[in-house]
Amino acid sequence: MSKPAKRDRRILWAASVPMMLLALSCVYPIYFAINNALKDRKGYILDRFGLVTDPSIENFVTAWSRARFDEYFFNSVTVTAGAVLALLLVSSLAGFALAVLRFPARKLIFGVILASLMIPVQVVLVPFYQTIVALELLNTRIGLILSYTAFFLPFSTYLMTAFYAALPRELVDAARVDGAKFLQVWWYVMLPMGKPALLTLGILNTLYCWNDVLISLLVLQDERTLMVGIAALRGEYTTNVPLLSAAIVLGAAPIVLLYVIFQRKIVAGIATGAVKG
Amino acid sequence: MKTKPFLLAATAIGLVGAAAQAQELTVWDWKSGDPVTADYYDSAKAAFEAANPGATVKFVVQPHDQYYTLLGTALSSGKGPDVILLHGGAQAQTRADALLPLTAMADGFSGAEGFTANGEVIALPLTIQGFAVYYNRALYEAAGLDPNKAPSNFAELSTACEAIAAKGEVPCFALGNSQGFGGEFFISQIATSTFDDADYTAWAAGELAWTDPKVRAIADQWAAAAEAGWFYEGANSIAKFMDEYEMFMRGDAAHTVGLLSDVAHWKQFEEFHGEGGVGVFAYPNSDAELARLPFAGGIGWAASNQSAHPELALSLVEILADAERQAIFAVDTGALPANLAVDTSGLSSPALAEALALMAAAPGGMPHSILAPSVLEEWKRQSQLLLNGETDVDAAIEAMEVARNAN
Numbered sequence: 001m002s003k004p005a006k007r008d009r010r011i012l013w014a015a016s017v018p019m020m021l022l023a024l025s026c027v028y029p030i031y032f033a034i035n036n037a038l039k040d041r042k043g044y045i046l047d048r049f050g051l052v053t054d055p056s057i058e059n060f061v062t063a064w065s066r067a068r069f070d071e072y073f074f075n076s077v078t079v080t081a082g083a084v085l086a087l088l089l090v091s092s093l094a095g096f097a098l099a100v101l102r103f104p105a106r107k108l109i110f111g112v113i114l115a116s117l118m119i120p121v122q123v124v125l126v127p128f129y130q131t132i133v134a135l136e137l138l139n140t141r142i143g144l145i146l147s148y149t150a151f152f153l154p155f156s157t158y159l160m161t162a163f164y165a166a167l168p169r170e171l172v173d174a175a176r177v178d179g180a181k182f183l184q185v186w187w188y189v190m191l192p193m194g195k196p197a198l199l200t201l202g203i204l205n206t207l208y209c210w211n212d213v214l215i216s217l218l219v220l221q222d223e224r225t226l227m228v229g230i231a232a233l234r235g236e237y238t239t240n241v242p243l244l245s246a247a248i249v250l251g252a253a254p255i256v257l258l259y260v261i262f263q264r265k266i267v268a269g270i271a272t273g274a275v276k277g
Numbered sequence: 278m279k280t281k282p283f284l285l286a287a288t289a290i291g292l293v294g295a296a297a298q299a300q301e302l303t304v305w306d307w308k309s310g311d312p313v314t315a316d317y318y319d320s321a322k323a324a325f326e327a328a329n330p331g332a333t334v335k336f337v338v339q340p341h342d343q344y345y346t347l348l349g350t351a352l353s354s355g356k357g358p359d360v361i362l363l364h365g366g367a368q369a370q371t372r373a374d375a376l377l378p379l380t381a382m383a384d385g386f387s388g389a390e391g392f393t394a395n396g397e398v399i400a401l402p403l404t405i406q407g408f409a410v411y412y413n414r415a416l417y418e419a420a421g422l423d424p425n426k427a428p429s430n431f432a433e434l435s436t437a438c439e440a441i442a443a444k445g446e447v448p449c450f451a452l453g454n455s456q457g458f459g460g461e462f463f464i465s466q467i468a469t470s471t472f473d474d475a476d477y478t479a480w481a482a483g484e485l486a487w488t489d490p491k492v493r494a495i496a497d498q499w500a501a502a503a504e505a506g507w508f509y510e511g512a513n514s515i516a517k518f519m520d521e522y523e524m525f526m527r528g529d530a531a532h533t534v535g536l537l538s539d540v541a542h543w544k545q546f547e548e549f550h551g552e553g554g555v556g557v558f559a560y561p562n563s564d565a566e567l568a569r570l571p572f573a574g575g576i577g578w579a580a581s582n583q584s585a586h587p588e589l590a591l592s593l594v595e596i597l598a599d600a601e602r603q604a605i606f607a608v609d610t611g612a613l614p615a616n617l618a619v620d621t622s623g624l625s626s627p628a629l630a631e632a633l634a635l636m637a638a639a640p641g642g643m644p645h646s647i648l649a650p651s652v653l654e655e656w657k658r659q660s661q662l663l664l665n666g667e668t669d670v671d672a673a674i675e676a677m678e679v680a681r682n683a684n
Contacts (some may be wrong), residue, residue: 042548045523066312068338133354221351222303222337222358231340232310237518238540243312 033252037245044242059246063233067243069250072229079141079216079225080209083148087156087205088198090149095160095194096186100172110161116154121214132219139222147219148209156201163197164190196265203262210255226251300332300586302593305348306362308539308576310338317606324596332589348372352583359584360593363400365391365574366646373399377580377587382595385617388574391646400577401598402615403606407537407572407643408462409632411546412437412556416531420444427558427631429568434561438507441531450502451530452512453521454664457657459512460499461645462534464656467495469641470565481647483684487677494564495656496670496677500663513661526550534560537613537636538575543628544611557631559639569641570632574615655680 036044038055063069097103098110128147137143171193175185191198216225224232230251233244302325309318322334337358339347345368351357352375361376363369365388369376373394383389383398392400414424420440428434438449452459471491472480479485485492502508509530515521522541525533526549535541546555561568578597580590596602600618607614608624613632621633645653659676662668668676 045526045549062312066315067310129350129354133356138354138356217340217343217347218350221339221347221356222335224338228340229310229338231343232307232338234340234342235311235540236307236341237536238522239519240311 033245033248035245036242037249039242041240041242048241059242060250063243063247063250067229067233067247068224069226069229069247072224072226073250075141075220075223076210076226079144079148079220080206082141082145083152083209084202084205086145086149087152088202091153091156091160091201092191092194092198093186094153094157095162095164096190098157098161099164099167100169100185100190101182113154113157113161117158121151125214125218129218137219139220141220141223144216144219144225147215148205148212151215152205152208156205159201160194160197163194167193199262199265203258203265206258207255300329300589302332302334302359302584302586302589304334304336304360304362304593304597305339305344305351305358306336307339307341307344308362309336313609314606316609317602320605321593321597321602324602325593328596329589329592332586334593352581355583357581357583359581359586359590360597361579361581362403362576363392363579364576365400365402365406369400369577369579370394372579373397375581375583376400377582377584377591379580379591379594382591382598386574386598386615387617388572388577388615391574392577392579400579401594402574402577403598403603404538404575404612405572405615405636406575407570407613407636408466408534408560409537409557409570409635410532410560411525411535411543411628412532412558413525413528413530413550414554414556415550416441416447416528417556419446420531424556427556428561429558430566431561431563435505437531438505442506447528448509448530449507449532450509451521451524451533452508453515453517453524454512454661455514455516457654457660458517459508459521459534460657460660461653462517463499463660464495464645464648464653465571465641465643466534466560467498467562468492468644469571470559470562470567470569472642472644477642477644477647480644483649483652483681487674487681490564493670493674494562496659496663496673498563499660500670500673503664508664513664522546537572537632539606539610539612542611543626543632547626547628552625553627555628557628557635559635559641567639569639570635571641571643572613572636573643573646575612577615649681649684651684652677652680 035052036048037059038052038057040056040058043052043054098106098113132138132143132147135143137146167190171189172185175189180188211227212225213227213231216228217231220228230244230247233239233247308314318336322336325334326332348357348361352372357375363372369392376399378397378399379401380398383401386402388402388405389398392398392402412427417424417437420437420443422437422440428437441447441449454460468476468480468491471494476485476491480492487493487496509515509521509524515524518541521533522535522545524530525535526546528550533541535543535546543555543557559568559570578594580587580594584590598616600616600620603614603616603619606612607619607621613636614621621629648656655677659668659673663670663673
């Protein structure tokens with residue numbers, strides 16, 4: 001083996017060790033959750049870190065039925081699906097308008113949308129809550145769907161604008177020459193072309209909505225979504241860790257599955273916004 | 278067809294009528310998500326809906342750490358729940374203006390004082406809260422002590438701790454004080470045996486100085502126990518909930534100061550040490566002849582005065598706190614019931630019997646629960662410094678006086 005090849009190998013090994021440790025730090029919590037979800041409470045207390053010896057799915061059954069995760073799951077699916085659909089529709093239209101149409105203050109509007117990306121949710125919680133109450137949307141699923149749409153729309157619009165702006169303008173011009181109205185251009189040309197970005201956006205927004213605790217906690221106080229249900233499993237003083245672990249696995253499973261299926265698109269989508277603003 | 282619009286209209290009217298008749302009560306708590314409590318809630322729901330045809334109840338579990346924040350925002354916006362679970366003491370009393378008076382329903386409850394404000398009972402207690410010392414009988418036997426003879430005074434506890442230390446396998450007390458809870462509980466463990474009514478009044482008003490011998494005893498006895506090596510060495514690094522209790526459950530310590538409510542109690546400990554494997558006593562104060570057991574009302578049910586159905590809300594509170602429901606809650610969770618009509622004879626646990634006997638024979642209050650929060654925080658800090666040997670009792674008392682006077 002030549003000297004440069006040997007040196008490359010050493011560098012590779014030197015880089016691999018910290019990377020492996022980093023990977024371990026990511027994988028270990030997953031192992032911890034699954035391993036302890038299969039233990040009973042006594043087994044967990046007697047040996048927190050050991051491998052489960054007598055695995056049981058009892059905690060999953062308990063979480064699903066007795067801790068009412070079936071209800072929470074339904075609520076999460078409903079609000080996530082509703083919000084993601086609304087986000088895709090509105091952001092696609094807004095992105096089309098901002099990237100393709102020419103109208104006064106277009107850049108200013110885009111700038112305002114970009115600026116709103118920089119405002120943390122916590123800063124606007126009080127006026128947001130007052131608005132929700134005033135609109136009689138408190139404790140309604142539609143209220144939560146609209147809230148998610150509002151909070152995640154700036155990023156979605158930014159992403160779609162960037163994506164549409166990168167498409168050749170000739171496509172729009174050709175459709176217009178063929179007599180298509182703007183909405184037809186959006187429907188027949190831009191929407192099909194924007195599928196990769198929409199898919200990415202759908203996945204990212206699903207992650208945001210599904211994993212949200214704060215907005216759901218505030219808006220849907222009389223129902224509960226899955227993540228708030230998981231938070232509620234942490235008791236006043238004590239936590240049934242095996243049950244909580246089972247709930248976490250149940251809550252994370254759909255998203256992990258989604259991520260595994262669409263991981264290439266997610267990575268590609270993150271790069272989408274970086275192309276052009 | 279002309280019948281179709283008619284049918285649609287009739288259906289719509291029916292739906293509107295049904296909606297108008299439906300009376301759904303919303304209950305907020307932080308317990309109903311716990312599978313252990315499922316039978317209690319199911320029973321209350323069934324009893325309420327049977328007693329009030331057409332009415333339904335929905336239990337909504339809230340994360341405990343956000344509970345009072347959410348409740349505050351909901352009540353201030355007029356969108357609060359009909360029935361609310363509250364802690365006794367300040368958490369209930371500061372919300373008295375939002376609650377319906379329940380005095381007429383409050384006969385036969387222990388711990389109702391903690392749910393009383395402006396002369397009215399504002400919540401019906403569900404459980405008792407208090408602190409008892411639980412000990413591991415097997416470790417007593419191993420140390421050559423009589424496992425059936427719980428220490429009843431300071432000298433006997435000292436003898437027990439010396440024997441356990443001589444054996445050298447486990448510390449005398451499991452202790453978690455990383456958040457200061459060990460020190461916080463110690464206030465009530467010590468002061469409850471010496472405080473009289475006048476002391477409680479002065480203490481609550483912040484007028485009882487830490488230089489008073491009855492108060493100074495808290496710091497003295499805490500430091501003395503630490504110096505004698507009674508406590509687990511790493512106490513300031515571990516949490517009382519649940520590291521300390523799990524340590525006791527594993528048999529890694531001879532004693533722990535546990536609760537009388539629905540966690541860290543006789544039932545959980547007996548799961549690990551077997552029925553009869555755990556004994557109970559009140560922590561003795563070296564300055565008092567009788568060791569009193571500190572306890573008060575734990576959690577209780579209140580009805581919101583914002584409820585659109587106040588009669589139904591009151592009916593539900595009554596059912597949630599009645600003897601039948603509290604018996605279910607007590608058996609399933611191990612919490613001591615506040616309703617005195619609950620028959621606990623069906624519970625065979627010797628540890629529970631000992632706790633109930635202590636409650637009857639040597640009842641005490643919970644001084645820590647009426648201490649000003651800033652003073653309590655300072656004591657938590659001082660308790661950690663005393664454990665670490667970073668301060669002495671005189672300096673700690675001086676710091677406590679500064680905190681008391683600043684409040």
